Amino acid sequence: MNTDAQLKRFVPSPARKPKSSDMTILRWIRSRCFNSIGNSILTVLVLGLAFYVIDYALNWAVFDAVWHAANRRECMDISPEGACWAGVIDWFNGLMYGRYPHEEQWRVNLGVILAVAWLLPLSCRSIAHRSLVLISWVGLYPFLGAWLFLGGAFGVETGLLHTVFTSLAAGFMVMIYLNWVLALLNRPSLTDLAYPLAARFTARQTHIYSLLIVWLVLAVISGAVLSQVALPPVAIERWGGLFLTLIIASFAITMSIPIGVLLALGRRSKLPVIHWLCLLIIELARAVPLITVLFMAVTLLPIFLPSDMELNKLSQVLCAVCLFSGAYMAENIRGGLQAIPRGQYEAAQTLGLGYWMTMLLIILPQALRLMIPNIMTSFISILKDTTLVSIIGLFDIMLMARNIANDKDWVGLHTEPLAMISILFFVLCYGMSQYSINLEKRLKVNR
Amino acid sequence: MNEASAPPVRQRGWAGLTSFLNRDSTRGNVIQGLTLLFVLCLIVYLGSNAAYNLDRLGMMFGFDFLSSTSGFDISWSLIPYDPSMTYWRVFMVGIVNTLVLSFNVILFGTIIGTIVGILRLSSNPLVAQLARCYVEVVRNVPLLIQIIFWFTAVFSALPPPRRGYMLGDLFFLNNRGFYFPSPQGDISFFWFLGAFVLFAAAAWLLRRKAQQARINQTGNHKALRTGWLVWGVALVLACVIGNGFIEWSVPALDGFNLEGGQYVPVAFGAAFVAMTVYRSAAIAESVRAGMESIDRGQHEAARTIGFSRFQTLRLILIPQAIRAIIPPLANSWLVAVKDSSLAVAIGFPELVSVFMQTSINQTGRAIEIISMVMGFYIFVSLTISYLLNKYNARVQYKVM
Amino acid sequence: QEKASTLDQVKQRGYLSCVIGNSFPGFYSLNKDGEWQGMDVDMCRGVAAAVFGDASKVKFMPVQWAQSFTTIKSGEGDMMSKGMTWTLSRDTSQGVDFLDTYFYDGQGFMVRKDLGVKSVKDLKGATVCVLTGTSSELNLADYSRTHGLDLKTVVFDDSAVRNTAFFNDNCDALTNDKSGLAAQRSAAPNPDDYIVLPETISKEALSFAVTQNDSAWANIVKWTFQAMVAAEENGITSANVDDMRANSESPVVRRILGVEGDLNVGLGLSKDWAYNVIKSVGNYGEIYERNVGPNSVLGLEREGTLNALWQNGGMMYAKSFR
Amino acid sequence: MSQSSPAAVSAAPSRPAIRIDGLNKWYGAHHVLRDVSLTIAEKEIMVVCGPSGSGKSTLIRCLNHLEEYQEGNVSVFGHELQRDKQTEKFIHQTMGMVFQNFNLFPHLTVLENCTLGLTWLRKKPEAEARDIAMTLLERVGIAQLASRFPGQLSGGQQQRVAISRSLAMEPKIMLFDEPTSALDPEMVKEVLDVMVNLAQTGMTMVCVTHEMQFARQVADRVVFMEDGEIVEVGPPEQVLLNPQWDRTKVFLDHIL
């Protein structure tokens, strides 16, 4: 046997780059597209079809299209074959904001910007309470947004609860942004700054108390500032267009996750009553078309609720859509829960985590991540399904678009608005699905 | 670790009660009891509200309206219908139309979807990309828009009856619909059907026999082919024999429209095409996912044995993928049935259109009608999931 | 328990809620600024002006056909003005009271000129496009049965889709209230290719409806409309109403405008209620002109129709303000 | 090396850490544990071996109540197991477990895996939890990987994280279920080294493993199971080198 001293030392030879391959583009095409007769025929067919479709679509939508005209008749006189985009452009405002008053539309824009801005600090990895950003967005932003969109003198016309929560939301947003700045400057967060103060009152869970202190202080300040603002009220009936579509869709999307989680956990529960109840809700909601659920919400709900209850169509529809999307989401999440290996539950159990902690800290984060593609698909279908609210008469973008054909100037203009919102939906939905693919890839790196 | 070292002892009195309450089974029962109570209260509350409201609004509840005359016409119905028939008949017409539409969508959507799904995995990048474009475009635009698009932009744009397309004076396609000859008289048609069923059954038995023979000894696939052949011959025979008994009614131009024969309206065509296209995209995705879910090792094992691409697909991949594909597929079918309700937008007389819209408008019986419609969809959904579960139980891989 | 009077409810709520539909050009439809416009809409605005003195205090509730009546019955909607035809069954079994007819219509047919059809009788075997849930659908079935026309119906939920279908020649004829036909004709790629057949196969009296057995409220709606017609009869317009109020000598005009008498007391409204109505929405003629007249989307001539004033041979006949 | 006295080897010492008494368990009709009785003393290191399906995992999972059993008793430090919150809590505070396939939480970093229990259950401030975790990670030699995700580690490294995660909760007893059998041959040694170290600190350990080298080196007693029964118990010299039963010998011939 060789002793260690006699052994030769192994030094790996350095890695090198492959010699450049002799594969040219032409050869690549040949090897992939024309490598057999069948394949060649297919290739030619595909090219022909693509050419025909693209040529026709471009001619109609771009080359022969009319962009400026006073009414439909003028469009037809200019170019009978092409699209008449002028009507869509004329109605653009209505398509976007529905019946929202002209001079108040900035509030819609601001609300959307705030919604996005709320999430921007997520880009900073070191920000304090990073996980709370998303949670607060779901839980608090709606109050702020609702106040912006509905208006009313703050604290006077708005209800007490709404006032309080709007202040809390505003305070939280300010806190997120202050924390963001502090994190960028590499300084301790507000919570840490308030830590000594909180430590005076309590020994345990001090960081939670210090968070609460900072939040409440900021909320009171922002509430005071907001109370100086009086936005003219805008009734819910005036919401419409893309704005309404997005409100319904985003509400349904955000609510579908908590509802779905609860239903899914309930369905997996060992307690028979809970299990069967959740199973019933999920299966019933999934068995019927959304249209019937919507119809039910607007025709039957008023019958089943107390007669003096103020209901508006939007809230009825939101209820229906949430229940519906929640049931679908529950099935996705259940799939995710089932895919989590038993070992994860056991590992959590041996650490001593209870049921809810195991779910919140260990299982749900994984299940949701695992199901991102399915969840995203559900989100996309929720967004698409919101067009159905037009059938029961909510003035979402679809109904606004269909209304163009009833306008005096644009009587009968039908295809162009549809084409326009098709493109819009395609962009939105495709964007979402690409984002989900991206997200999935990014999360996979961690695995 | 200090807190945990003291072993707890059995406690009595209050402490015993808390320990009783702490026990998992007790907590479970309490939670369940509360839930049950809550649900019951909710039902009672909603019920009493409904009773009060119905009374207040002077609405009636009951299914007596089903036997009254509807008074409105339905543009297309597969079962005999005229305005002097009852609402129950309207319900039936709606169901039949819904089922016919969704059955066709399911059938063709599945076929096209499977093809597109497999094309998406093609090694020809052009083909794969085209299939991808198809799927992406179709599934990212709301179905409602697509239905309206197909109706207004394509089917309505067909030429009118007098200038429509025709095939040998038998089949006609125009902007009213698709017309084709139909057998006249019920009795002879049932003869034909009977002959067909009989021959099909005989052929099936033969083929089964042949298959068994193949399994037992003979090695080649001749027997199998014979089985198929017999089936084909039987089919032709059934047609020929059946034809002798049948009188055909052939559509012909008369006045405004084609008279005679059978037809399907363009609304059906538009709804059918839009929904088939939409469904096929969804199914293509399931098929692709199913194919991709198969372990790479299976491809490799097949390749090392020497199977060609096609043989691998046919012998190894598809039989396995089927198991992964069937559940989402069945789900897709279910969605197809539900989606058929959107055909209301272009006036195809399906269940929601004739019953939940027109009939509610005429009678005002919202609770009854909506619950009947929901009941129908729930029934369909339960049936499909029952069949699916049966199937799943059958095809699961045998494990220890 | 006794239901509070609708008038009190409306006053307490601070606005009038008016049941309309999604879209019926000329009667109610959205314009591109998202404002409701049309004849029905103006009627509601008039009532709001009568009650509050402010025509903008009205909330429009576009509801489905299916919910029209329940919305009124449940008290959610105060009045319905959605081009609803007054029929016996609706009046008796739907829990509403129909009031005045503000527009006399009738169902007609539009066909392509080149079909050479001159009368509905020639339409034997034809395919007809119709909107679902309307009385047109039922009338059509009746007419087809009584005259043995064997018409085939194609039903639509959405008028825009129905129109497109018709212009694409999917049906031989389009049936609708005649008021609508003109509008639909104007939407055609080439309006001259189409004609409206002379027959009117049904009577469509488009009327208001309010909840049953609340005559105080019914009176307000009724008399608001009467005020519009009476104003036209007496030559009061939104333009000259101030002038008339100040200077008119006519006792009728003075009574209408609340300068004289106490006609408002019985209604429970303010003295200038009718003035407010006319000031904000105009008289019946103005409303007609604005929404359905020759220069509107519908382009309907008024002369010689039932909707003309009685002096001109129509049926618009104001009851006495006395 | 094992530091236990001969007394600990031959008989249970005065204060048993775990006492198993006539344990019987069925899966449906399948009788997987048959009258298992065993006493494990404090600071004892017990190795369990036996062929596949003999019930080793089931036994060890019964000890910390991951599985329920139908008959018999298990008591830990005199505290009898039963299904209620308090016992559960006590058990999980007393025992740590390391699984065959690590069961790390893949969505958390190595550090977060280790601090999770400390911050959420022991309510330690984040900074303190971090210090504790880092000390442990250093002890198993992977402090430099603290910010990685489990998916980015080799099997051996993952298993070491799993051990740290358990140790962070300061258990008195550690259970190992085939901690090295999912590892590449070269990585086995890393993990075994950590376990040998741990054994030398005087931790009570119950360890299912086929690594006979390890058993010989550190075990106080070895248990050989077959078909849900304990065939042989004794010091490693006796069970591994000089088995009394034929079944034990056949098994050892195969795996050695």
Next chain:
Amino acid sequence: MSQSSPAAVSAAPSRPAIRIDGLNKWYGAHHVLRDVSLTIAEKEIMVVCGPSGSGKSTLIRCLNHLEEYQEGNVSVFGHELQRDKQTEKFIHQTMGMVFQNFNLFPHLTVLENCTLGLTWLRKKPEAEARDIAMTLLERVGIAQLASRFPGQLSGGQQQRVAISRSLAMEPKIMLFDEPTSALDPEMVKEVLDVMVNLAQTGMTMVCVTHEMQFARQVADRVVFMEDGEIVEVGPPEQVLLNPQWDRTKVFLDHIL
């Protein structure tokens, strides 16, 4: 035991079964095989070992063209591998492969797994195919399980089916990629026994494995790889007992 002459051990014999010449392979930028050259004689039994990630699997997969490579040549019985139908066919007729995780077709019974290739590719009548398959299944000792589905078998049994399935196609060369590493310790032996038997029939075999017992028993030569390179080749006595390189020794110390 191997019957090869010393000549076969030291140098390639006159007719090489496989000849690998300057093989280089990259996964993206990752250089996984670096100038690998090796000649395997007919009837030779070659064991490949090395640490995880050293490219053993990649090498063996290049041999039967499951992977493409960027540089170098592989020829089998004088046929150079390239991407065309004929070579593919030749390769798959000549070589059988057994995978680490069996890759049986789960939707077919054991028997159908073995006869599938015979009936569809060799166009044998079903009865004949069945006889061949049954003979092979008997040879690996699981004829009684022929009608079960793979999911109903233990790992060792599954691997034996996989071997039969390959053998049914009458390959001249068998490739094994860690055939026993997914198995329970006791089942390893079943499979190794089958492989030893196979080796004795004079089959050419290339086998990636960490079972040194097996290597010593049947291998004609052992290849040790590291980082995509061949570090050492030679008869097992030399490579396993008396390695020339430090890396080999470190590795062997770990796994033995």
